[in-house]
Amino acid sequence: MTLRVTGKVVTPTGVFRQGCVEIAGDRIRAVAEYPTVRDGHWIVPGFVDMHTHGGGGHTFTTGDAESARQAAEFHLGHGTTTLLASLVSSPFPLMREATAAYRPLVESGVLAGVHFEGPYLSAARCGAQNPEFLRDPSTEELAELIELGGGAVRMVTVAPERDGALEAIKLLVGQGVVAAVGHTDATWEQTRAAVAAGASVGTHLFNGMRPVHHREPGPVVALLESPNVVCELVADGVHLHDGMLGFATSVAGPERAALITDAMAAAGMPDGEYELGGQAVTVADGVARLSRDGAIAGSTLTMDAALRHAVAAGVALPDACRMVATTPARAIGLGDRVGALQPGLRADLVVLDDDLNVVRVMRAGAWVE
Template identity: 75%
Template sequence: MRVEGRVVTPTGVVDGYVELAGETIVTVGTGAPAADRWIVPGFVDIHTHGGGGHTFTTGDASAAREAAAFHLRHGTTTLLASLVSSPYELMRDATAAFAPLVAEGVLAGIHYEGPYLSQARCGAQNPAFLRDPSVDELSALVELGGGAVRMVTVAPERHGALEAIKLLVSRGVVVAIGHTDATYDQTLAGIEAGATVGTHVFNGMRPPHHREPGPVFALLGAESVVCELIPDGIHLHDGTLAFAAKVTGPDRAALVTDAMAAAGMPDGEYELGGQAVVVADRVARLARDGSIAGSTLTMDAGLRQAVHAGVSMVDAVRMVTTTPARAIGVAGEVGALAPGLRADLVVLDDSLRVSRVMRAGAWLS
């Protein structure tokens, strides 16, 4: 099978084609007639809580399958199921429920966004469930997941955080720094311990100040860290998005949706981590205090927003595919249009809207 168009590769755009054999890309070639459509890799979302009216946060496997299917229709062919701060029992049950979906390939893994987070910077996380990291708790969860636990967000200033980071990294789990009131030095200590991702940088963390730079400058400046950015025009001003992408470069910026169940759904009342959420004009906020509660974003819309903010098409595509894939350790399987990788691709029209989606060599019907 051959798919022709303006092919976006990790190094540029070519008028060409992607040739497939079964589930695998075999050739990316040039010389096909120019077409008014883009061929890009399947999107990789490493931070999402749900979509299409379905959530990952309750640990329901049927809901998780539907949420993944919703995002797949918007071009996301690889995604992590992000939980929110929860009691251990819910984390345990969700891990057991989602592990078979990871083995099946519906999910690329599980992301615990909490509960090891800052009270002061908890945002829409339920403060009742926040606690210090427990090496015993994490060891049990990672063991239960059997490789399904892919990433954990930690506030490095919490008691026991550095020991937890080292444990997780030793077990092959990616550690992200987020929802943190850490100082610049505390953030660097978390990075030194092995953290390699910044959870939705700028949001849910101490704001930067020229005399107290805090976690934002530490994460943006660390060459070993991939910084998540939410490109919905709400979490970040377009100028902030463009600035952060320029500071990190496309190899260190990963666009994420942070989507909740309301993505793709009408305005109204929803739930996140046991808390009431009200969505109005596509903005999700906690009913109790108005804190932003995730997003209603899809990755195709995030790509358009990044390009609108001034990020080049090639860089924006890297930020929604290649870089997040590398951040969670799956770059050898997905994240680019290159021979040997899984045949995941998205056909976009000239306005960057999804026309067709292919996953593992099969078009969505």
């Protein structure tokens, strides 16, 4: 049975103003002009969130499989058809438990993988990471987690200046795991060394990083100028000024800039008191901050809201769609499966109205209820 979805179709190479996505089973069979279409909705690729900690009142950070399933379901309703479950810095036993708990969810396709944001991070740039759990990278721990996950561990964020960081990055890359640079006080030279060792992602660029200085460019410049590095950007108007969002996008280009949510459990929920990695978080006016010191503690963002914000900030819609789908999919090694409206890829798409609000979501050829 063939299904046709018609409207203004956004592809990696442009827009079919009168377009059709033809779907057979769980795959896209064709994308083409469809002259009989008049003033349809926007048809864009399903969003790929490579960095999210939870949403809808549920979290990925505790290793609870049912909570993870419900967080993924919440984000699916906002158009995110592929996501990584991001943990925060934790004791090793919790990292093991989460890897084992989430492996079946990865194998069944609920999650695309696990992202460990820490604990191998800088104390000076820990942000909302719990400083109690920060430590130097351990190749022994990483090797054990990778084996335990059986392919579930997809990305690990490391601060390059910590002892053993380059060895850890080489191990990760050698095992097919994405090594990311983040929560770091590294110099430009140290960051360049991490990239040379195989690091290919900048974790929420600017946030949790040594600031740019004209006599010490630091990690931001080293990551932006590296042609093989995808830079994550949190487009919520809180993590980044819109001028900085536009600047980073113009430097990296949409093929190296990926929008993420960095969302926590409070996404989609009322203001109030929450928890992240064992630390109290207060959400006020939709902004999540550590209760103890006011540090930004993730976000309450969803990927559809990130897309709207980026477009309102001046990013062209086709570029913004690359940044919420095609680029992150490629960054985490899934670009041959998802992330674009192209024949042969999984039939993941989002139907948006002219204000870019979600109308319908399709995942693997089936409409999401």
